[in-house]
Amino acid sequence: MTSELIGVAVSVDLAIAWLATSMVLLPLGAFALAGLAEIVGAGWRDEVLAAVSRALFTLTTIAGLTAAALFGLEGGRPVHHVFGRWFSADGAGAHQAYEVGVLVDATSLTYLVLTSLLAGTVGAFSLRYLEGEEGAGRFFRAMMLFTAGLSLVVVAESLGLLFVGWELVGVSSALLIAFYRHREGPVRHALLAFAIYRICDAALLASLVVLHHASGTTSLPAAFEAPLSPTVAALFGGLVLFASLGKSAQLPFSGWLPRAMEGPTPSSAIFYGALSVHAGAYLLLRTAPLWEGSTPLRVTIVMIGALTALLGTLTGRAQTDVKSGLAYAASAQVGLIFVEIGLGLHTLALVHVVGHALVRTLELLRAPSLLQDVQRLEAELGRALPRAGARYERVVPRRIRTWLYRFALERAFLDTLASRLIAALRRATRALDAFDRRVVGAATSRASTPGRGVGASAGVAHGSTSEPPPAATKREGVTMKRGGEGAEADWPETVEGRR
Amino acid sequence: MSSTDPWIAIGPALGPAATFGAIVTLALTAGVVARAASTRSARWWGLLGAMLSLLLAILAARRRSTSSVDALGADALGADALGMDALWGLDALSAPIFPFVVALFAVITLAAPTRFASPTLLARLALASALALVVIGARHPLLVALAWAGSSVPTAIELRGRPGARAFVVHHVVSALFVVAGLFAAHVASPRLAGALLVLGVLIREGVVPFHAWVPSLYERAPLGSALLFSRAQVGAYLLARVLVASPLGSSATWGLDLLGAMTMLYGAALALGQPGVRRALGYLATSQTAIVLLGLADGGPIGARGAVLAIVSVGLAQTGLGLALWVTEARRGELRLDGAGEGVAATPALAGATLFLGLACVGLPGTLAFVAEELVFHATLEARPWIGVAMVTATAINGVLVLRIALRIFAGGVIGGAFGARRPRGGADLLARERVAFGLLGASLVTFGVAPQRLLSVGAEDPAEIRADVHVSADMSRDAHRREIHDDR
Numbered sequence: 003m004t005s006e007l008i009g010v011a012v013s014v015d016l017a018i019a020w021l022a023t024s025m026v027l028l029p030l031g032a033f034a035l036a037g038l039a040e041i042v043g044a045g046w047r048d049e050v051l052a053a054v055s056r057a058l059f060t061l062t063t064i065a066g067l068t069a070a071a072l073f074g075l076e077g078g079r080p081v082h083h084v085f086g087r088w089f090s091a092d093g094a095g096a097h098q099a100y101e102v103g104v105l106v107d108a109t110s111l112t113y114l115v116l117t118s119l120l121a122g123t124v125g126a127f128s129l130r131y132l133e134g135e136e137g138a139g140r141f142f143r144a145m146m147l148f149t150a151g152l153s154l155v156v157v158a159e160s161l162g163l164l165f166v167g168w169e170l171v172g173v174s175s176a177l178l179i180a181f182y183r184h185r186e187g188p189v190r191h192a193l194l195a196f197a198i199y200r201i202c203d204a205a206l207l208a209s210l211v212v213l214h215h216a217s218g219t220t221s222l223p224a225a226f227e228a229p230l231s232p233t234v235a236a237l238f239g240g241l242v243l244f245a246s247l248g249k250s251a252q253l254p255f256s257g258w259l260p261r262a263m264e265g266p267t268p269s270s271a272i273f274y275g276a277l278s279v280h281a282g283a284y285l286l287l288r289t290a291p292l293w294e295g296s297t298p299l300r301v302t303i304v305m306i307g308a309l310t311a312l313l314g315t316l317t318g319r320a321q322t323d324v325k326s327g328l329a330y331a332a333s334a335q336v337g338l339i340f341v342e343i344g345l346g347l348h349t350l351a352l353v354h355v356v357g358h359a360l361v362r363t364l365e366l367l368r369a370p371s372l373l374q375d376v377q378r379l380e381a382e383l384g385r386a387l388p389r390a391g392a393r394y395e396r397v398v399p400r401r402i403r404t405w406l407y408r409f410a411l412e413r414a415f416l417d418t419l420a421s422r423l424i425a426a427l428r429r430a431t432r433a434l435d436a437f438d439r440r441v442v443g444a445a446t447s448r449a450s451t452p453g454r455g456v457g458a459s460a461g462v463a464h465g466s467t468s469e470p471p472p473a474a475t476k477r478e479g480v481t482m483k484r485g486g487e488g489a490e491a492d493w494p495e496t497v498e499g500r501r
Numbered sequence: 502m503s504s505t506d507p508w509i510a511i512g513p514a515l516g517p518a519a520t521f522g523a524i525v526t527l528a529l530t531a532g533v534v535a536r537a538a539s540t541r542s543a544r545w546w547g548l549l550g551a552m553l554s555l556l557l558a559i560l561a562a563r564r565r566s567t568s569s570v571d572a573l574g575a576d577a578l579g580a581d582a583l584g585m586d587a588l589w590g591l592d593a594l595s596a597p598i599f600p601f602v603v604a605l606f607a608v609i610t611l612a613a614p615t616r617f618a619s620p621t622l623l624a625r626l627a628l629a630s631a632l633a634l635v636v637i638g639a640r641h642p643l644l645v646a647l648a649w650a651g652s653s654v655p656t657a658i659e660l661r662g663r664p665g666a667r668a669f670v671v672h673h674v675v676s677a678l679f680v681v682a683g684l685f686a687a688h689v690a691s692p693r694l695a696g697a698l699l700v701l702g703v704l705i706r707e708g709v710v711p712f713h714a715w716v717p718s719l720y721e722r723a724p725l726g727s728a729l730l731f732s733r734a735q736v737g738a739y740l741l742a743r744v745l746v747a748s749p750l751g752s753s754a755t756w757g758l759d760l761l762g763a764m765t766m767l768y769g770a771a772l773a774l775g776q777p778g779v780r781r782a783l784g785y786l787a788t789s790q791t792a793i794v795l796l797g798l799a800d801g802g803p804i805g806a807r808g809a810v811l812a813i814v815s816v817g818l819a820q821t822g823l824g825l826a827l828w829v830t831e832a833r834r835g836e837l838r839l840d841g842a843g844e845g846v847a848a849t850p851a852l853a854g855a856t857l858f859l860g861l862a863c864v865g866l867p868g869t870l871a872f873v874a875e876e877l878v879f880h881a882t883l884e885a886r887p888w889i890g891v892a893m894v895t896a897t898a899i900n901g902v903l904v905l906r907i908a909l910r911i912f913a914g915g916v917i918g919g920a921f922g923a924r925r926p927r928g929g930a931d932l933l934a935r936e937r938v939a940f941g942l943l944g945a946s947l948v949t950f951g952v953a954p955q956r957l958l959s960v961g962a963e964d965p966a967e968i969r970a971d972v973h974v975s976a977d978m979s980r981d982a983h984r985r986e987i988h989d990d991r
Binding site: 040041087088089090091092098100136162165166169170173176180183184185186188189190192193196197200201203204207208211214215428430431432434435438441 | 714843910937
């Protein structure tokens with residue numbers, strides 16, 4: 003009898019594990035098939051992709067809800083299942099294995115169901131919103147990759163596997179920010195967001211190795227069993243926190259979020275209002291048992307969250323476009339979620355995540371109809387809509403109010419600081435480059451003119467092949483930009499882009 | 502190998518013969534291609550030769566020596582026998598790299614833009630590949646030394662009379678002198694001196710900072726195909742692996758190699774990101790990525806060594822693909838720059854997609870082979886030397902931004918000022934059928950081995966401790982066998 007019960011429990015666990023895994027594999031498979039069809043020149047029509055997306059997210063939502071129901075029936079016991087090994091290398095006593103498995107608990111199931119529910123909702127909205135628009139298929143493909151990546155982040159049983167999903171989320175985010183790729187702004191902003199993602203991803207990678215070094219494993223359930231020493235916990239937590247700051251647009255990396263709104267509204271809703279922006283909070287919640295013993299780290303999380311919430315609220319009030327305003331509001335709310343996580347209120351943080359994601363998605367999806375909504379509301383009220391928080395503004399002395407307005411308009415001067423930092427880095431890189439060219443010059447009797455680009459050299463290179471050099475050696479856009487302000491218009495200046 | 506293996510019946514000499522055959526096939530291909538009447542026929546002759554050579558190379562890799570890694574140095578110089586077995590053959594270290602070099606030549610030949618790929622250029626590429634194969638497939642140090650010195654000659658000829666040629670020649674002559682002296686020293690002097698000379702020669706060849714000056718210059722001046730084949734085959738890294746596996750460095754030398762590797766990764770990444778020209782950026786990216794192999798090999802551990810061998814193959818394939826995509830784009834548009842907005846993504850979506858994917862694949866996109874390689878090297882390095890690991894992850898992060906920058910700056914963002922400033926999309930024709938095949942094969946290999954890398958990992962380097970034991974045992978055994986033969990003759 004007992005063995006039968008154990009057998010049933012094991013098979014239910016396995017069912018939950020497979021259901022959770024299907025929520026990663028289904029979107030990933032659909033993305034792979036759609037991508038493959040595109041590569042062989044038989045790309046799916048937008049309508050087909052949209053229909054596939056609809057079916058896909060319906061299936062994943064059903065899978066998520068079924069897994070949640072089974073999880074509830076099993077009494078909310080976390081399910082840990084390892085499917086097998088991706089790769090391994092060993093020898094001389096050293097061993098490195100990359101295992102593939104899932105860890106399903108209340109937090110991950112909540113995120114998992116939220117992900118497919120919102121992806122499905124936004125997908126359905128996008129059918130109309132992007133109908134007939136160039137690149138609609140690209141949008142659906144990127145969304146499939148994003149959903150697969152985020153679901154992997156949520157269910158991964160090890161920090162190594164989580165990192166894989168984390169990277170996929172970053173790449174798909176950048177591609178969607180640059181969705182309107184014929185325009186310069188989105189391209190700049192995608193580069194800025196991706197640069198911040200990459201810097202923060204490096205911290206996640208380092209945290210992974212710190213954990214492996216301290217616990218001998220990156221498997222989270224195994225690591226939870228052996229608490230880290232306070233110093234290691236602080237180091238590990240600090241790195242995880244740094245990784246979270248980028249994805250969740252917390253200080254000092256909050257500047258990219260409003261710029262990410264350059265993408266189509268549905269992607270803004272799902273990425274920066276609902277799901278991606280909460281990935282940092284999830285990472286902290288998921289790894290909390292490993293770092294929550296470090297009080298200084300928890301204080302740091304609370305301080306960063308509170309400061310982001312304060313600045314986000316202040317800055318958002320001075321924005322003149324709805325999506326920027328919503329972006330700062332989202333950043334502020336995630337700041338509050340960070341405060342809750344730092345204080346150890348994990349359940350409250352999870353509820354806050356769900357509530358905020360749903361409300362923000364609705365707001366962002368309604369953003370294109372804002373004027374109509376305001377007019378309708380004002381018609382119903384019979385007067386202009388009251389300004390939220392106006393009474394608090396009156397409490398602040400006029401002089402301070404003016405200064406605060408300027409402060410908010412300048413986005414807390416974070417962009418200015420970032421621009422200066424980037425300019426300094428650019429100067430350093432140029433100096434290094436000039437030094438490097440001088441070294442080449444010293445080593446060669448006929449050195450090229452410093453600062454000269456590829457043009458002349460490319461021409462020389464072409465000559466060697468006894469073939470004519472390319473007809474167009476200077477493109478219109480390049481000629482226009484060289485030497486003037488265009489020469490300065492390289493990627494790091496993106497922070498100045500959206501004023 | 503089990504007794505049911507069909508190859509066993511063919512005989513033990515098959516491995517060395519196949520190794521020699523692959524090299525000769527490529528050398529003959531060079532001769533045939535040089536006489537071709539047009540680029541078209543040169544390309545197809547080149548491909549035919551590459552396919553034959555690749556088949557032989559795979560056969561040679563399958564029939565690799567049963568000992569893990571053969572010694573290369575003192576004993577072999579004194580060997581009396583000069584038969585096929587003594588001169589040619591692959592082992593655990595060279596088995597994955599030998600076919601990889603042939604594959605590089607094949608894919609470059611297939612994708613090289615017709616306007617740049619003259620029969621002369623393709624013939625030189627074939628010759629350079631054949632010489633690189635000699636370095637990898639030869640067991641006699643004299644052959645290795647000669648091929649090492651000769652393998653840079655075809656590329657030097659490409660650069661003849663151009664700025665940067667002298668830097669290239671100076672670096673590679675010095676590198677050749679060090680390697681030849683190192684191999685000679687292994688015979689007559691101390692192994693320590695030999696190791697130091699060999700490592701120095703290899704560091705110059707690999708373009709490790711401060712010996713990197715010729716790399717961006719080569720990428721900037723030479724036909725991209727030549728530059729890619731010369732630097733991405735990573736013959737230097739292979740030789741370094743062989744030297745370090747046979748005689749690991751002391752702690753101070755490891756520390757020095759670590760420092761050079763970390764400096765190279767960061768320096769290359771920082772300078773690549775700041776470049777206005779795409780070719781130079783690619784050169785610095787190559788410099789930065791080379792250091793991954795160096796760091797993987799530096800500590801002599803098994804995980805790092807496997808990651809390093811895998812990185813030679815994965816980063817080599819991906820970066821060659823990225824370079825080819827850029828070469829193909831250059832053939833359609835002229836010079837490519839990164840300091841302005843790009844265009845053409847609408848006209849050339851497949852080309853833009855290939856550039857983006859191969860770019861991300863060379864910085865370790867999850868699901869590709871480079872991810873596995875970098876993961877192994879990261880773990881090995883960060884576990885043992887955290888400060889080096891920090892440099893690695895930082896440089897990799899910067900390189901990731903660079904490849905996205907390359908893809909977006911070349912293909913996107915061409916309309917300034919929104920829809921009102923819209924121009925007609927330009928960018929030339931999208932990928933041709935042969936280019937699609939080349940990029941498709943590269944992408945498929947990177948993803949297939951990225952998703953299922955274990956088979957490749959087990960072909961790669963074995964445990965260095967066992968390898969070193971094998972080297973000594975095989976050297977002792979060969980000496981014993983030699984003595985026995987002499988005794989029997991008497």
